Amino acid sequence: MSRKQPAGEVGIRALRAELPDVLQQVESTGQQVVVTKRGKAMAVIQPAVEPAAREPHIIALTSLKGGVGKTTISMHLAATLGAMGKRVMVLDADNELSAHRWQQHATREGIELPFEVMAANHNTLMRQARQLESSGYTVIIDTPPNHREILKSAAAVADVIIVPVAATGLDLDRLASTLEMLSELEAAKPNLSYAVVLNRFDKRKGMSRDANTALEAYPRLQTVIHHLSVYEKAFGSVPDDLSPFQKIWAEILQALGAV
Numbered sequence: 001m002s003r004k005q006p007a008g009e010v011g012i013r014a015l016r017a018e019l020p021d022v023l024q025q026v027e028s029t030g031q032q033v034v035v036t037k038r039g040k041a042m043a044v045i046q047p048a049v050e051p052a053a054r055e056p057h058i059i060a061l062t063s064l065k066g067g068v069g070k071t072t073i074s075m076h077l078a079a080t081l082g083a084m085g086k087r088v089m090v091l092d093a094d095n096e097l098s099a100h101r102w103q104q105h106a107t108r109e110g111i112e113l114p115f116e117v118m119a120a121n122h123n124t125l126m127r128q129a130r131q132l133e134s135s136g137y138t139v140i141i142d143t144p145p146n147h148r149e150i151l152k153s154a155a156a157v158a159d160v161i162i163v164p165v166a167a168t169g170l171d172l173d174r175l176a177s178t179l180e181m182l183s184e185l186e187a188a189k190p191n192l193s194y195a196v197v198l199n200r201f202d203k204r205k206g207m208s209r210d211a212n213t214a215l216e217a218y219p220r221l222q223t224v225i226h227h228l229s230v231y232e233k234a235f236g237s238v239p240d241d242l243s244p245f246q247k248i249w250a251e252i253l254q255a256l257g258a259v
Contacts, residue, residue: 056159066145082114105236
């Protein structure tokens with residue numbers, strides 16, 4: 001005499017014939033099914049659980065071209081995250097140590113930045129970033145121009161890569177070399193996440209509008225950073241015009257499914 005299986009159970013013999021139906025049941029109901037043998041639980045078939053998306057903890061600002069605003073964006077993004085209550089470390093990998101000098105100037109003026117700045121060790125950049133992440137920091141790496149090895153190291157360890165480009169024909173032309181290098185790195189790191197952000201945008205200028213249109217051919221952030229003197233004057237102070245950087249962070253979280 002056969003025993004009727006309770007709901008959520010299936011006998012091991014019946015499982016051979018009913019496996020497709022059992023799997024469909026688990027998927028559609030989201031409920032587990034217990035596999036039994038002579039009334040004794042032997043195994044459990046559970047619905048798959050998608051790993052929860054997490055906020056990026058390491059962000060790299062990269063471009064092979066200099067003068068595109070990597071440091072300014074790094075410091076404003078750091079201020080944005082600091083204002084959210086995050087512990088933020090700007091890892092200054094630029095040979096000119098612009099972020100470090102920004103912090104030094106603020107210290108001399110008695111200004112406390114809502115984030116920290118540390119000089120990067122070029123030989124151990126990836127390990128340094130991971131150690132800071134493990135200590136609870138959100139890390140922003142400010143990279144130097146024309147330094148492929150540092151750019152590769154920063155991109156390899158980063159959860160998200162932001163590629164700033166100024167709204168000029170020359171900058172757009174030089175963008176290709178940075179994206180080609182990231183595309184090559186993507187072959188080794190398939191989950192590489194990167195996007196271009198247009199900097200120094202001036203809607204009154206045809207060149208800016210043309211650049212904004214041209215970027216639609218690339219992975220990009222829709223937020224643009226306008227060409228405002230407030231960003232140029234922010235050196236050595238706490239950045240306070242954070243609206244576009246708040247939007248950039250929101251775009252990043254949405255793209256990663258972390259909201």
